[in-house]
Amino acid sequence: MASQSPHHLQCCCCGTPVSWAADDTDAAEPPTQRSVGSEPPATLGGPPTIGSDPAGEGAPEPDGGVQLPPPIPNPVCRDCATTATTTAGDPIDAPPTPQGTSALPATAPKSGPNPVIVDGVTCWRVGTDDRWQLARDAVGCDSAREFLRRHTDADGTPLRWFGIDHRGSPQQVRIDPDGVVDLLSFCETFGSGTAFDIETARPASPIEPPVVDVQRVTASRSTHDTPQVSALTAEPAPRRVVVSIDAVETIAVTPQPTVATPDPGVTTQQLDRYGQLAAVAPGVINPSGLETLLRTPDPQARATAVEIFESVLAATATSGLTAISSLVDCLDAGRVSTLYALRSLAHIAELYPDIVADEVDPVIDTVTADSRLVAAAATRLLLYVAEHNPGAVLDAVPAFGSLLAPTPTRARRQALATVGLLAKPHPGAVRPLVPQLCSLLDTDDTAFRISSTAALGRVTAAYPAAATPAVPTLVAQLDADHPELRANAAGVLGDIAREFPTDIAPYTDELAARLTDDDPTVRSNTAGAFARIASVKPRHVEPFTDALIALLDDEWTRSRVHACWALGRCDATAAADALAECHHTDPEESVRQRAAWALERIE
Known part of the structure; x- marks a missing residue:
């Protein structure tokens, strides 16, 4: 306190x-x-x-x-x-x-x-x-x-x-607790790492160090009739102490202690107990001492030390800013060390991505590790970096390609999210992954398919030909339950139609159903696809003139603009009156101009 x-x-x-x-x-x-x-x-x-x-x-x-x-x-x-x-x-x-x-x-x-x-x-x-x-x-x-x-x-x-x-x-x-429930309710009021002083009455032994992680001792673990509580002492060699509730006079919040790191020569068992303290009260651990243990030649001690360090960084990532190099050195020190080093670096990258960006090369090497946990930690770290500096993660694209598969895992979801981030500023770098992205559309996982179509859309916006082999699969997504997936699919089909309208023209019946979709983005993207098909294959669009005319009153400006494009390219004389109305009354200049253009084409 x-x-x-x-x-x-x-x-x-x-x-x-x-x-x-x-x-x-x-x-x-x-x-x-x-x-x-x-x-x-x-x-x-x-x-x-x-x-x-x-x-x-x-x-x-x-x-x-x-x-x-x-x-x-x-x-x-x-x-x-x-x-x-x-x-x-x-x-x-x-x-x-x-x-x-x-x-x-x-x-x-x-x-x-x-x-x-x-x-x-x-x-x-x-x-x-x-x-x-x-x-x-x-x-x-x-x-x-x-x-x-x-x-x-x-x-x-x-x-x-x-x-x-x-x-x-x-x-x-x-407080002066009346019982175990009273004592535990008091402790739960504060953060999980809060330290307490427990004052006991004689003949109970005094509990001198501050304690953390106060728990009720379950009946199966206690031989006493009187309820008991246990707590972990906040000291370099933590121990679990047990005290009868009758012996507790008061319990008080105490200043949070800073517990020194055990000496490098401590036994693994002692270091494990210190790790238990770090897991429940990371704020009491002195991180500077842990950096020394990260460099110990003993692989088991190093693995335990990096696990403890991860617990500390989960609470205060700034504690690891001076230890980044030591953590990177742990990436090839065995699976356990690699896992917790990656998790530690991810905690830092979440708040300080630019600092970790310079160290991503050895992280990329762990993306395709046999361990799912290691792969998940690596992709999480790279995702944090890519959110702020996509270019720093470009070298990971081949590793992401090896990792992506239709069965979703945490690592694959994070890899896919990172690919989506990279595809916007660097579509050419992601283009080689289009076959893998298309293969993900075969999964039943809706979120996975949404992320895949989003990444595809960013590639096809720059390279329309990239996804032409996946047109039938994309058309199937138009009937998906989730509007974002329908919108993404319609958008990718529209991108392809910009250069290859004949590849999309056979699917106007399937697309037409989305002109009246409840979602405005779906309607807009579908109308855009029709506008591009109409530039080369107007006969495929003419049967849907009425639906396109109806879009001239759509709430979304882009839907109205796209409808004007499609109707003008079809020479849809039936739309002349509606287009004239748009030309004179639509609140948006972009719609009025495109309606005037369409009227000139029709007349």
């Missing part, structure tokens, strides 16, 4: 900075509330991030002339205290305006209501009748004396029961 800055104590009811005391620059700066055993501030393992400073630089500073209140447990700001009521709902007198320095709040006022209620939570008036402040109860005390006893340590230092989350709201960070 991050210690709360003495300059920025926050209200435990609303989260705003607390600054009750009057201007007194001679007053001593109050100590910070703490969780027992906590040291310097640190960040929790995951959201909500307790210990943030929502007030920022605008919070009152003691050396700026505004003195903070004396140390009390769970302080409540003046604004919240002003709204306090008795337990019966009656308003109470406003808190006094203090002058000078208060005594330590070891007592409660002798008169006045106690406890009081602020926004539904119980608070206690702490101090004297003349100088009191409000403090929030965290455990349901029966008296102010019990409140002070249970919310401070043996030295009277306030224990920290609340912290400020990433939204600036107070959240309980220390």
Whole structure:
């Protein structure tokens, strides 16, 4: 748990900075509330991030002339205290305006209501009748004396029961659990890598290191009647500790420790335990020490180290920026090392693709590995790079061609997605893969076929002849259930028709059904195919004049433009009135111009 800055104590009811005391620059700066055993501030393992400073630089500073209140447990700001009521709902007198320095709040006022209620939570008036402040109860005390006893340590230092989350709201960070469910619910409030201090009662052995991964011990694994919990200690040689719930006095969020890497000479078993810690709490691992282990000559230790490193990078990819070369060296160090090195590099490439782009050559060599997991990790990495720098991945095209096949796998899906990215700026580089792309249309997997036709369309836009052998297969996609697949197929057929309209003309009956498709892209692409067929084979288009005339009222501009092209090339006199209407009234100039062109052709 991050210690709360003495300059920025926050209200435990609303989260705003607390600054009750009057201007007194001679007053001593109050100590910070703490969780027992906590040291310097640190960040929790995951959201909500307790210990943030929502007030920022605008919070009152003691050396700026505004003195903070004396140390009390769970302080409540003046604004919240002003709204306090008795337990019966009656308003109470406003808190006094203090002058000078208060005594330590070891007592409660002798008169006045106690406890009081602020926004539904119980608070206690702490101090004297003349100088009191409000403090929030965290455990349901029966008296102010019990409140002070249970919310401070043996030295009277306030224990920290609340912290400020990433939204600036107070959240309980220390509890006195009633049972296992209560304890686990508390732990689950925080990120999976959060570290905790568990304080135990005698005769139970104390748990000194912070712990992570708090779990319930199942009945089959426990010989005790009393429910138990287990946790993993955050230390270089982690161990699983088990404690009875009856022995747990409190559990508190603690500053996230940084656990040093084991020495290079540790046993594989010790390194495995360290890996277990990295898997559940990667944020506590010191990545700089792991880089040394990545270079160890022991292949088993290296494999374990790179697996641990991958767990760390999955949480914080920036930790691997200095280790890219070491990770690349692991790509030929055995299957396990290769797999986790690729996954580690992929985590980095997702955020920093340009940095990894210079190292893709050895990655390409792993695309066709026998292991599906290795191939999946390699193609994922290359996909991240290609999204930002397609040219860096061009050398992978032959490897993608060897990998692609009609049976979808994760690696093939990622390879196909990458091919689609490459095909847009570099259609010539992808053209050799057209046979493989066409073969993918035989699969029953709709998403696979959509990706395949998308890549094909980017190639045929530049090279219409490339997919002519696949025309019958593409025509079959016109009846697909998914509109994107129908649109892609119609688009590729239209591309082919630009140079080879006679190859597409025999399929006008199949295409015509898509002129009235529910999807506007399908209608537009189909009308474009008809326009290109009509340039050479108008007789194949004439039977569908009525459907093309209907498209002159289509919501999509491109559909109307394509319909004008097709009707003009067919010399469709029946469309003259509709074209004239378009020429005079269509809101888009491109449609009006193409309608005028079509009318000139017809007349």
